[in-house]
Amino acid sequence: MAQMASGSRTEDLKTELATLASHAKSPQALMSRMVKLLHDRMLKYNWVGFYMLEQDLPAQAPILVLGAFEGAMTPHARIPLHQGICGAAASTGKTVVVDDVSKDPRYLACSLETKSEIVVPIYVSGKVRGELDIDSHFLAAFDQEDRELVEFCAGLVGKRLEQES
Ligand code: SME
Numbered sequence: 001m002a003q004m005a006s007g008s009r010t011e012d013l014k015t016e017l018a019t020l021a022s023h024a025k026s027p028q029a030l031m032s033r034m035v036k037l038l039h040d041r042m043l044k045y046n047w048v049g050f051y052m053l054e055q056d057l058p059a060q061a062p063i064l065v066l067g068a069f070e071g072a073m074t075p076h077a078r079i080p081l082h083q084g085i086c087g088a089a090a091s092t093g094k095t096v097v098v099d100d101v102s103k104d105p106r107y108l109a110c111s112l113e114t115k116s117e118i119v120v121p122i123y124v125s126g127k128v129r130g131e132l133d134i135d136s137h138f139l140a141a142f143d144q145e146d147r148e149l150v151e152f153c154a155g156l157v158g159k160r161l162e163q164e165s
Contacts, residue, residue, distance in 0.1 A: 052122075
């Protein structure tokens, strides 16, 4: 059987997400609709949420604060940069994919059902401003195509945030 063209599983969704980004009234509106769309459409994306960097006082270390999300409430509403897979992605500025969270000592448990996770940093004018975090109840749920989809989403939010600044 002929192989499907690369990216075909998510191509329509990317088009829809780009349309969403061009019509969103604010970055917050875009993020709320994006988490819902990803959670509804991608069956293995069981928790989808944004964490944004916040710095209350200049002397304090920045912290990741939970923003729009879809899925069960998480006990981790605020994550310091030296903690968790979320902290690792934000502090290195690189996408982190964990195929089996039970084998990663950095992992902060959000739900007992979570088996794998992807976290993609969001860049605004060259600096990390937050990240998009997705958990799955399936082992190794995030392949190269998922990674490209989530990086595409993070890119759309970064561009939308740039328009505000
Ligand atoms: N698992 C994340 C914490 C956030 S929850 O997944 C929503 C981590 O290890 O940083």
